[in-house]
Amino acid sequence: MYWSKTLIPTLREAPADAEIVSHKLLLRAGLIRKLAGGVYTFLPLGLRALRKVEQIIREEMDRAGANEVLMPALQPKEIWEQSGRAETASNVLFKVKDSSNREWFLSPTAEEVITTLAANEINSYRQLPKNFYQVSLKFRDEIRPRFGLMRAKEFIMKDAYSFDTTDAGAMASYQKMYAAYQRIFARCGLQAFPVEADTGVIGGSHSHEFMVPAETGENDVAYCEACGYAANIEKATSGLPKTAAREIGAAPEKFATPGVVTIEALSKDPYKVPANRQIKTLVYIADSQPILILIRGDDQLNETKLLAKTGAVVARPATVDEIVLLLGAKPGSLGAVYINFERFPDDVRNSLFEARKNILERDGISGFEKIKVYADERLQGANDMTTGANEDGFHLKNVSIERDIKVTAWFDLRTVSAGEPCAKCAQPLKIRRAIEVGHVFKLGTKYSEKLNATFLAADGSRQPCVMGCYGIGVTRTLQAVIEQGNDKDGIIWPLSVAPYQVCLTPLAVAPESEPMKLAEKIYAELTAQGVDVILDDRDERPGVKFKDSELVGFPIRLAIGEKALAKGEVEIKPRSGPVQFVKIADAVSTVLALVKTVYSR
RNA sequence: CGGAGCGUAGCUCAGCCUGGUAGAGCACUUGCUUUGGGAGCAAGACGUCGCAGGUUCGAAUCCUGUCGCUCCGACCA
Structure with missing residues (x-):
């Protein structure tokens, strides 16, 4: 190519709306131009680089035995309703209507389409295993597009889907993709490493994300240099000991704490209750049901873990009004010791209970009379703890969590911090920011069961295919290459x-x-x-x-x-x-x- | 959706507070000079000051609304 024959509009200065170095260089080097927020045109040079990434991906997918297909971006609403994701993925779906008012979704991914295809075309175990992939434009109704191609409303993704007859077969398919991904990112000149990941609304049992270390990434990864453990912060665990038990009195004891509404205030004069002897009580509305979450005072709740462990589809913090109705006190004095107004006489309690129940049910919140209590495992066996009394301005001490609180279930719900001992080798964990460029899932039979992707086994029984799905953000990978390869003069490809x-x-x-x-x-x-x-x-x-x-x-x-x-x-x-x-x-x-x-x- | 900020030439921005004929640098066009690290001189072209309404003799400037963009948060396959 002769420079004068193509279009390479380089800029001496970056447009003001570019924030991170890779976004600025994409614009300055004349690779892309913005049409609207999160929507970009690829100029000749940018497209050439993009095609090279795609080509590497195709070569490695083909080498791993996957077959390229091309599925529709326009997908009928019905298959999404069948899989249940019309609701669970609703907030990221681009929805469009045609002239006859039929609803369509612009594809953010294609589990429903490929599973429908498999349901129709795969009948026998003799046809399995199979792996199909495509490289195509995807859409996501991002509420806040950011950083150029990193988080766009429209982007190129490679998505692959494997179908196996057995769990072991699915695991083998997963490992094949995992290995292919390592080759792909290495060939792109990227330092990308796999980390254990949450499965989110895609579902499934087993998942890794491929991460490119970068300060501008939007994920935090916890990792151990000694043993190689690495996990997304949403999933990461550590080997911290449980809270130590002590000698305590026979029953919880109420004491006045006027104006104290934070863990920190209670840890200071005159109360001096260290944060690690406090129980933090959070109220969430999970799938329209109120739940209490108990976390040690010096820990932070991890909402991703909350959803994953409780199986809830959506959860949000309760509002102050809701909390007062539920527990009778404002945030800052909440606890799980007396959650059904035990401190009132029976007649008062019953009338309060009924009145509040009615208001909450009017607002779509049910299950008021049996609030579930989920506690972080680090609190197991803890006593001599202090927590709110569900009465503004009062706390309870001498609380033994097992004796005084009816815990529905114990889960790991806390967010790990840097420096905590690795759960595997006890060396201190580190945390760093990273860009997610790929994600592999073992899906199991979630989609194949709902969309009837079954096959006839050798023994004559009909079984659902065991699936996996595997994504690479192609446009994001391209930008990650630039984010990782640049200096003061420009890009280093x-x-x-x-x-x-x-x-x-x-x-x-x-x-x-x-x-x-x-x-x-x-x-x-x-x-x-x-x-x-x-x-x-x-x-x-x-x-x-x-x-x-x-x-x-x-x-x-x-x-x-x-x-x-x-x-x-x-x-x-x-x-x-x-x-x-x-x-x-x-x-x-x-x-x-x-x-x-x-x-x- | 909450909080903050910004919309003036292709790009970076000044002018706005205190209303009075639209500005600079870079980029673009032409000519001359220059020719190994984003050249110099000269001439030129480029704007409904995001949009709509209001106040005013007069609005880029003040007021209201609206749209768009950016940042922080919430959200995130």
Whole structure:
């Protein structure tokens, strides 16, 4: 390609709405342009890089035995209702109506479509296992698009779906994809590592995310350098000991705490109750039912764990009004010792109970009379604890959680912090930010059962396919490559995904000038060898050409100037390496040798 | 959806407080000079100041509404 024939609108300054370095460079290097928030056009250079990432993904998916298909972006509402996700994934679904008022969803993923296909086309165990994938445009009704391609309303995703006859087979399919992902990200020049992950509304039993470490990422990963444990903070656990038991009195004791509504205030004079001897009581509305969550005072609730462990579809903190109706006190004085107004005489209690129940049920909240209490495992066996008395301005001490509180179930509900001992090897955990570029799930039979994707087994029985699904955010991966590879001058592409591998830079471009004639000759030779070359034929000053080639980040620049030519030489400069002058006759072979170092930046 | 901020030339921004003929740098066009690290000089083109309404003799500027964008939070396959 000749530079003057394509469109590479480089910018000296980044548009004001670009926040992170990779977003700025995507715009400055002329790879993308924004049409609207979270919606971008890929310009020629950006599309070339994107296609290279896609090609790597296709090669590795094919190598792993997956078959490429292309499924509709426009999906009928009915199949989403059948899987149950019309409701559970409702907040991210783009919904459209056609002229006859029929509802459609713009595909954020394709479990329903592929499972419907399998239901129709796969009948026998002889046809399994199978793995189908596609690379296509996906839509998500992001409430807040951010960081360019990182979180967009519209993006390119590779999604794959495996179908097996047995659980063990599904596990093998999962491992194949896991290995393919490691190859894919390595070939893209990315340092991506797998971490244990929550399965979210996709569901399933087993899941890893592939993470690219970056301060601008939107995920926190807990990891152990000693044993290799790594997990999304939403899933991570640690090996902290349970709260120590002590000698205490026979019953909880109420004491006045006027104006004290925080853990911190109660830990100070005159009360001096350390946060780790307090029980924090949180009220949530989970699937329209009130629940209490008990966490140690110095811990933080992990809402993802709450949903995962309780099986709730949606949960939100209760409002202050709801809390007063439920427990009779405002936040700051809440506890789970007396949750049904035991402190009142029976007749008063019953009338309060009925009145409040009616109001809550009017607002769609049910199960008031039997509030479930979920407690974090770290509180198991804890006594000599202090918690709210469900009476404004009062707390209870001498609380033994097992004796005084009716806990419905114990779960790991807390968020781990850096420095806690690893659950596997006791070394201190670290936490860092990362970009999620891929996700693999073992789904099991959740979708195949709901959408009737069954097969006839060798023994004649009809069984649901055991499924897995595997996603890679292609456009996000592209941006992650830039986020990880840049310096003050611009992008540093790995050879594998660079829009062009070599930038030929003649410093005189008149058709009959020596630099231009030599550039055209080298261009022809490199192109014939299968190298992606761009020839900067613009009549610009050398400084402009050098700055642009570094901003765009071509891995190898071959400059041809009058001075070096007079000595029979040209100048070859890797994007992040030293300049070398080579004889004209050796120029092509030197470049070819550099291009062979496929995995290097 | 809550909180904050911003919408002026293709890009970065000034002007707004204190109303009075629309500005700068970069980019663009033409000419001359220059030619190994984002050139110099000269000339030129580019704007319904996001949109709508209001106040006023007069609004980029003040008021109201609205749309869009960004940040923080909530949310997130």
